[in-house]
Amino acid sequence: MRKNYSACMKQTALNTLHKELGGKMVEFAGYEMPVQYTEGIKSEHLWVRSHAGLFDVSHMGQAMLEGEGAIELLEKITPSPFSKTPLNKAKYTVLLNSNGGIIDDLIITKLADDKFFLVYNAGCKEKDEKFIQDNLPASLTFTPLRERSLIAIQGSKAEAILSPASTSPLVGGTEGGQEYMTIKFAGDVFISRLGYTGEDGFEISIPSEKAAEYCKELLKNPDLKPIGLGARDSLRLEMGYPLYGHDIDDNTTPLEANLQWVVAKDKRENFPTPQKMRVGIEIMDKAIAREGTKIFALDGSEIGVITSGGYSPTLEKPIAQGYVKTSFAEAGTEVEVELRGRKIKAKTHKLNFIEPRTKK
Amino acid sequence: MTNIAENLKYTKDHEWVKKDGDVATIGITDFAQNSLGDLVYVELPQIGRKVEKGEEFVVVESCKAASDVYAPLSGEVVEVNTALADSPESVNSEPYDSGWLVKLRPANSDDAEALMSAEEYKNHISE
Numbered sequence: 001m002r003k004n005y006s007a008c009m010k011q012t013a014l015n016t017l018h019k020e021l022g023g024k025m026v027e028f029a030g031y032e033m034p035v036q037y038t039e040g041i042k043s044e045h046l047w048v049r050s051h052a053g054l055f056d057v058s059h060m061g062q063a064m065l066e067g068e069g070a071i072e073l074l075e076k077i078t079p080s081p082f083s084k085t086p087l088n089k090a091k092y093t094v095l096l097n098s099n100g101g102i103i104d105d106l107i108i109t110k111l112a113d114d115k116f117f118l119v120y121n122a123g124c125k126e127k128d129e130k131f132i133q134d135n136l137p138a139s140l141t142f143t144p145l146r147e148r149s150l151i152a153i154q155g156s157k158a159e160a161i162l163s164p165a166s167t168s169p170l171v172g173g174t175e176g177g178q179e180y181m182t183i184k185f186a187g188d189v190f191i192s193r194l195g196y197t198g199e200d201g202f203e204i205s206i207p208s209e210k211a212a213e214y215c216k217e218l219l220k221n222p223d224l225k226p227i228g229l230g231a232r233d234s235l236r237l238e239m240g241y242p243l244y245g246h247d248i249d250d251n252t253t254p255l256e257a258n259l260q261w262v263v264a265k266d267k268r269e270n271f272p273t274p275q276k277m278r279v280g281i282e283i284m285d286k287a288i289a290r291e292g293t294k295i296f297a298l299d300g301s302e303i304g305v306i307t308s309g310g311y312s313p314t315l316e317k318p319i320a321q322g323y324v325k326t327s328f329a330e331a332g333t334e335v336e337v338e339l340r341g342r343k344i345k346a347k348t349h350k351l352n353f354i355e356p357r358t359k360k
Numbered sequence: 361m362t363n364i365a366e367n368l369k370y371t372k373d374h375e376w377v378k379k380d381g382d383v384a385t386i387g388i389t390d391f392a393q394n395s396l397g398d399l400v401y402v403e404l405p406q407i408g409r410k411v412e413k414g415e416e417f418v419v420v421e422s423c424k425a426a427s428d429v430y431a432p433l434s435g436e437v438v439e440v441n442t443a444l445a446d447s448p449e450s451v452n453s454e455p456y457d458s459g460w461l462v463k464l465r466p467a468n469s470d471d472a473e474a475l476m477s478a479e480e481y482k483n484h485i486s487e
Contacts, residue, residue, distance in 0.1 A: 024397075035397075040452075041423035042398045230397065230423055286401045286445065288421045311400040311423050318401075340403070340419065 012058035013149045013208035017215060021226050029122035031059040034228040041230035045313040048197055048235055052155030053227030054215060059122035061129070062148050062205055066115045067140035074108060074116065077135055079254060079263040079270075085110045090192045093262045094254055095120075095131060100271050101250040102257065104128050105242065107203075109192060117190070119150065119203070121244045149211035154201030154235075156357065157223040162191070162202055189214075196232070198239035198356040231313075238312050240280050240321060240351025246291055247278060247307040247321055256323070258351060277329035280349035281306060281320040281337070287344065288318045289337045295324055296336045296343070303328050306337065312353060319353050320346075362485065363390040365456045369472050370481035371432045376456065379472045384433055387460040388420065388451065391485050396422040399448040404440035405462065411435065413471065418461050420451065433471045435464035 009032040018025065023034030033056070036044060047053060065073070071082045080093040089110055095103040106120035106128070120128045125144075132142050153162060188207055195201035206214055218224055233243065242248045248257045255263070256274040263271070283289050288309055295304040309320030320337075328335060333348040364370075369377040374392035378385045393399065403419040411417045411431040418429035441460050444450060451459035466472065476484060 035424065040398045042400075234423060287403060288401055288426065290426060311421075313423075 036228040044231035052157040055152040058149035061125040062145040154197040197235040283318040284345035369475035435466040439463040
């Protein structure tokens with residue numbers, strides 16, 4: 001069992017705070033991050049579903065894209081339309097390679113027709129930034145924001161915690177119901193109303209030197225607890241959201257990944273008809289079917305593989321997602337998974353196992 | 361703080377063994393359960409299975425990962441903790457008590473003596 005982690009790992013601005021809060025630190029995408037705090041993954045998960053959690057997602061990439069032709073570039077490197085997107089609207093989409101494979105999934109917020117804010121995965125930072133730079137016309141600038149941290153506040157109590165009525169002196173003056181808004185704190189903090197848990201919530205981009213102080217203030221609210229990457233993973237798995245490098249990668253198209261909704265309607269025909277499809281998998285057993293577990297038809301033929309699997313604290317049973325041949329993708333199809341030599345009954349399921357409670 | 365029960369024998373892989381007559385009760389240590397985090401499933405061996413020392417004979421699954429538990433002794437499985445099917449979290453809350461895993465009838469009654477003492481195990485995990 002590992003006890004010590006390499007000293008060469010990168011740290012976020014909240015590293016000291018994580019340790020003060022009892023975070024169990026692990027390596028993730030080159031960063032030393034808390035997988036859980038003292039209460040453990042199950043209770044942290046359930047706390048987010050019933051109250052609200054604070055997540056450090058500062059390891060993710062943040063960047064600003066500015067200049068003439070920003071929309072044209074984004075419509076070239078992603079399959080999504082941006083010209084009619086309302087201002088301050090955040091959009092989930094994917095960067096695509098020339099084969100239609102997913103380079104990364106990311107959030108792009110339109111601040112103006114010539115200004116967009118991008119948030120992308122920690123493990124893809126280098127290749128995303130190179131890909132965008134390589135495609136960048138001279139009229140545009142692409143600026144990674146290295147000195148900013150990113151804090152997610154997720155859960156039904158998130159709005160109350162961040163509202164102007166909150167006792168926290170650091171929060172206040174949110175303007176309107178925009179998905180992207182500037183709050184008065186330091187004049188340089190922006191909030192997007194989104195997240196990756198299925199709960200209502202916010203992501204707050206904040207200058208790193210202010211991040212720890214800000215989180216400490218927020219955590220004075222007893223409804224808010226710090227949540228580690230373990231619960232972040234089980235929360236997104238219950239919602240059927242993909243984890244890059246596991247559920248989607250350079251070789252999967254958005255159609256195979258069941259993300260056709262990010263693809264502009266007139267671009268869907270550009271992709272080959274999917275032979276496989278990402279679906280939820282309901283496991284009819286107590287054993288966990290994890291990444292790499294093979295999926296079989298009832299006649300014994302192999303039809304796919306699980307790409308993420310774990311325990312659902314909300315449903316108190318194992319759940320998974322993975323790819324199956326398209327003809328098996330319809331929800332409720334009976335299949336089997338093989339675990340340690342044992343065949344276990346399973347069923348395909350829609351991607352989400354619980355209904356989202358996000359607000360727009 | 362990691363809890364190490366005084367009267368048990370230990371392996372470097374964080375199993376504990378308690379000899380009681382000709383039966384050895386086996387579990388994982390407090391250090392192990394704490395490293396694993398919340399347990400959600402325990403796969404136990406068949407009664408009557410003969411295991412060799414060092415063989416993987418139990419799988420403990422936490423929210424984070426599946427981990428093998430190695431047989432600390434050679435012998436025959438005579439009982440498994442069936443209560444863990446409904447409450448795997450007992451391994452977290454009472455690793456030396458209600459969270460036991462398997463009872464073995466050791467092939468060689470002296471094998472348990474060769475395992476680490478509580479003091480030796482304490483030194484092992486602080487290394």
